[in-house]
Amino acid sequence: MRVLVCPDKFAGTISAVDAAEAFAAGWHDARPGDELILRPLSDGGPGFAGVLAAALPHARVLTVPATDPLGRPAEGHVVLDGTTAYVESAETCGLHLLTGNLTGNLTGNLTGDLTCDERDPKHTTTFGLGTLLLAAVEAGATTLVVGLGGSGTNDGGAGLLAALGAAPLGAAGYALPYGGAALIDCVSLGGVPRLREATVIAATDVDSPLLGLRGASAVYGPQKGATREDVFLLDAALTRFADVLQTLPTAPPGLADLPGSGAAGGLGAALLALGARVESGIGLVRRLTLLDAEMEEVSLVVTGEGAFDEQSLRGKVVAGVANAARDLGVPCVVVAGRVDAGRREAASIGVTEAHALVEHFGSVAEALARPADGLRELGGRLALQWSR
Template sequence: MRVLICPDKFAGTLSAPDVAAAVAEAWHDEKPQDEIVTRPLSDGGPGFVEVLAAALPGRAVPVETVDPLGRPAAGEVLVVGDTAYVESAQACGLHLLAKTERDPRAATSFGLGILIAHAVESGARTVVVGLGGSATNDGGAGMLAALGAAPVDGSGYALPYGGAALVAVAGLGGEPRLRDVTLVAATDVDNPLTGLHGASNVYGPQKGATREDIMLLDSALERWAGVLEKLPTCPPGVAGLAGAGAAGGLGAAILALGGRCESGIDMVNRLIGLDAAFDAADLVITGEGSFDFQSLRGKVVAGVAAAAAERGVPCLVVAGQVSAGRREASAAGVTESWSLTEHFGSEEEAMARPADGLREIAKRLASQWSR
């Protein structure tokens, strides 16, 4: 039997390659005659560079950057030919902050600008930026500051970092230094920058924003959009464009710099040759930390399940937690779903021993599904 294992990360516990390895190891132990192919996945969020580095013939260049609060953080630029790949979560990720530190009013995307600047200096002609899992809500203002175009107030003074300061933004204090590099945002978020479905309203609460914060941040981003539109490369009405709200508005900044948005999961699938692996598979296993209603709306699991359904191949989901409705999951192409929390009987045990749980569930699945 040919088994394709292509999970996303389990946020806070295991990377996508670690998840794939645990499932593959246990399946092989149970059914050594089966052919197992692993293709760890990412939709542009945490793990994007790691997944691509495992599949592409490039070189990973370590870069010292900063986290959303300006503290030192480790990042890297993956250089493949004349294309460089960077990951916003390495500098802007929510996972870099303790829950008590989350504050989208002050969090900055400056660290991502450092990564992009290094990618530009590497000689790349195209820089692909994976967007997702951010703690920021500054519309990419910090990123632009690191690239030489800091937001300024009406008197020309540079503003403090963070989304809240943009209520006073009046312009940019310089030109972005990109050397004609093309920017591409890899994301499967199609939210606009502002409004009811914008970055602040939809994603602000998980980043620590109160109702009052959300109103302030949305107003600040609306003002920021007016500044971005003064850039000669910015498309009109950037605040309302699909993907502008990705990663706290980083999508809007990339669009304003003449970049474009592409589906992160589609890009990863293309780069790692996932379609060919799907065509050869008899069974597909995917998963993520929390399999919920959002998983069925554009995330990795939804893309994998749809691809399996197109080929008439069963798709099993293994997740830390499962709250997606069975009927909805089935309609999306999911055959069965398994939860580590249910397997262990507690969320604490599932978080503490995710690899053990994955191996135990995988052995059970192998005995049930292998011919």
């Protein structure tokens, strides 16, 4: 058999690359003669830059000194392929860069109370991402592709704009502090963003608007440490900031209502205000990694992620892979940390069957602690199953 293994990351536990390798190792334990093709994927979130750096044969990677969501020194990367630069927002804005502890009942589903030391979207900033974009432009890039996802920020891209020379200002004309909460006092921008007229593409599969019940603050704020009161404050602050963004000459009408404007804590809104177009993250990665062509030559496709749930059905990696496999008539198996999507819903996007590490181990704690072991064991089991 020829098997294509193309998972996303298992958020918080194992990278896409390591997940693919662990599953393949288990399959080869059981079926050493089979050929496995490994294509780790990303929909724009964590792992985006690494996936493309490995997939693009002529790409070169620049290491750039930057800052994390709290302004501390961090390291980011710009993947250059000709005059196109690929940048991953999570490298400088990612939630994984901030400390926080998941406590509570972990005997059933992945539930618990997030006790946060650093995760506070009222104060975290996207400034570091602006540093990466400036480095890309200085390196000669004329097209900037920004992968959005996995952020620990909710500042509407205010920090990004500050790094580009357009800091949010208060009524007194002074630059506001970092973070989403301070934007409640924003009245203008202190300059014009400096990107040398580069074309900007926002790579995301989040279609959320910026504001309201489906917006950045309400849907994703609690995952980043926001309390109920914080969500109301942040949404009000982004409402104010959206009016300021609308003053940029490149901002489209009705920016705050556009799909994707709420991606990555509102980073999508700032990029749209810079004239960006939104493109499907998994669609872009599929195209650049030649994934569909690989599918035409295999007997089985295996994909996966940390949680295969309702969000997975709305354009995430698993949905993109399963849709492509279905169109080609190739069976698609999902291996995930946990499986919450129903069989009918999964089948509707092209998933043949789904397997969960939680069920394999019989314990959420074990699934979190030993994802590589579980993927290897499932790989061996599925190899024997599908060989029949």
